[in-house]
Amino acid sequence: MHSSQQYEINMNKTGLQLAERARDLVHSKAWHLLTKEEKKFVRNHYMGRQVFRGFYTDLQLSRLLTMLLKPLAGRLLEPSCGTGRLLEYLDRSKLQIVCCEIDRQAASICKSIYPEITLLTGDTLAKIDELRSQFDYVLANPPWGLRVNQYYDKYELFNVTPEKRSTALFLELCINALKPGGKCAIILPESYKSEEFSSVNNYVQNSSAVLAEIHFPKHVFFSSNILVSGYILILEKTTSFRNSYISSLDSWDINDLDWNEKLIENIVCEFENSQNSGKQ
Numbered sequence: 001m002h003s004s005q006q007y008e009i010n011m012n013k014t015g016l017q018l019a020e021r022a023r024d025l026v027h028s029k030a031w032h033l034l035t036k037e038e039k040k041f042v043r044n045h046y047m048g049r050q051v052f053r054g055f056y057t058d059l060q061l062s063r064l065l066t067m068l069l070k071p072l073a074g075r076l077l078e079p080s081c082g083t084g085r086l087l088e089y090l091d092r093s094k095l096q097i098v099c100c101e102i103d104r105q106a107a108s109i110c111k112s113i114y115p116e117i118t119l120l121t122g123d124t125l126a127k128i129d130e131l132r133s134q135f136d137y138v139l140a141n142p143p144w145g146l147r148v149n150q151y152y153d154k155y156e157l158f159n160v161t162p163e164k165r166s167t168a169l170f171l172e173l174c175i176n177a178l179k180p181g182g183k184c185a186i187i188l189p190e191s192y193k194s195e196e197f198s199s200v201n202n203y204v205q206n207s208s209a210v211l212a213e214i215h216f217p218k219h220v221f222f223s224s225n226i227l228v229s230g231y232i233l234i235l236e237k238t239t240s241f242r243n244s245y246i247s248s249l250d251s252w253d254i255n256d257l258d259w260n261e262k263l264i265e266n267i268v269c270e271f272e273n274s275q276n277s278g279k280q
């Protein structure tokens with residue numbers, strides 16, 4: 001597997017400097033010797049390896065995903081955890097959390113920040129049998145645009161073009177890892193809706209119900225030094241009909257965190273109403 005598709009890298013100098021400082025801190029001393037403030041700094045600014053598409057989720061976006069997924073108790077999988085940004089707002093005392101990550105440095109930071117998780121290192125795509133139907137929840141921002149050359153004969157979606165395979169196969173793995181009735185929140189690229197992804201869309205439609213589809217504009221990932229737009233999908237592994245809530249984060253403002261909080265509250269409230277009206 002190697003990096004192929006290029007996304008627009010945002011020349012956010014401050015972000016790059018902060019990431020360098022975070023990396024220096026990690027290399028300067030053992031984790032337990034870092035102060036509380038230094039640990040928080042690493043959590044907020046460490047960037048993973050670009051060769052593995054290590055662009056980590058903005059923490060406000062992470063909160064939105066957790067609020068939409070609402071994982072209260074049970075088993076949760078994060079299949080490509082990086083430093084664990086998607087774990088920050090989970091009630092970790094009530095969940096059994098399994099995380100996977102190929103980048104050992106990022107994985108070790110994740111385990112240091114969130115020692116209660118079970119961490120599996122290495123290639124998650126090779127673990128599909130081990131993970132199958134094991135989880136009540138999956139929370140994922142998988143690597144997009146990584147060329148997958150290795151032959152994974154267990155995947156129905158292996159036939160998508162090599163550049164799209166990492167997105168497609170991770171999505172298949174996430175749905176596969178759910179128990180029947182389990183739910184997944186996943187971040188996908190804009191191209192998910194394109195013709196090239198039609199087989200992926202069909203796979204999603206046949207294996208799950210889309211509870212929510214929320215578009216996000218490029219600048220939402222500004223703090224991760226990449227400019228990419230895409231979708232947050234909330235899926236339920238079921239063949240029954242479910243209401244589908246459609247929305248967008250177009251008014252997201254990187255300079256106004258309070259505004260984003262209001263936007264998040266509003267979206268979560270609308271989403272919950274749409275789910276409740278589907279039950280009547």
Ligand SMILES: C[S@@+](CC[C@H](N)C(=O)[O-])C[C@H]1O[C@@H](n2cnc3c(N)ncnc32)[C@H](O)[C@@H]1O
Nearest residue numbers: 052055056057080081082085102123124141143
């Ligand atoms: C877009 S980042 C997201 C990280 C984290 N989920 C987050 O939201 O902040 C994708 C992650 O996938 C990891 N990754 C790439 N290929 C992988 C593979 N085959 N198995 C496991 N992890 C992988 C990268 O190292 C990177 O940390």
